[in-house]
Amino acid sequence: MPLGWDQPADLEKDPALVPDPAEVDVPEALRASIQAAMGRYPEKRSATLPALAAAQRVHGWCSPEAMRQVAAVMQVTPAFLSSVATFYDMLRTEPVGSRYVYVCTSVACHLLNAKSVYDEIAREAREQGLEDCEVREFECLGACDMAPMASVDGRYVGPLDTSDAAELVSAVKERRDVLPGRGLQDSDFRLPWDDGGSASQPPGPPSPPDPSPA
């Protein structure tokens, strides 16, 4: 058993205690975000994910200080927040860079060559010396119809090909738009098989015979 696993936790010490709000400096904008999230739910713990996400945007990751600030505003223990932050992949529990490229390699994307796309993006990132950016494989990002896809700082781009890797990494490095027109929120975004609804619909069942007398 790893060292410490058989030791009882001391519930009288941090992070098992709710911080005294008077002892914790919280940036005003962060406090407002957390309070707004808490106001949306009858149970304050329901605001944990948006509150941690807001703290992550400020601190770059869910650092001990970030969690202490969230705990002070929400009046929960840092230990509770840590249990949530360590469960969800999108919450970072170590400093891995202020930006990210998450390449989905889950089933739908995997079937369309996502692993090769990821390998090529990772190779380009090394080759171009991309810094302060986490490049990693990710579980399903919920945009399977644009597979294979990636989230670049929350911008969903796809369908991707290995030939997109160099430009994607360059754009991140130079802080340009990543693959303009290929982002889900782009006004001109279309899936390759999407004709905008102009194609004729597949034939439906035949109409019933007209019951009115001739």
Ligand code: FES
């Ligand atoms: S499997 Fe890649 S977005 Fe769902």
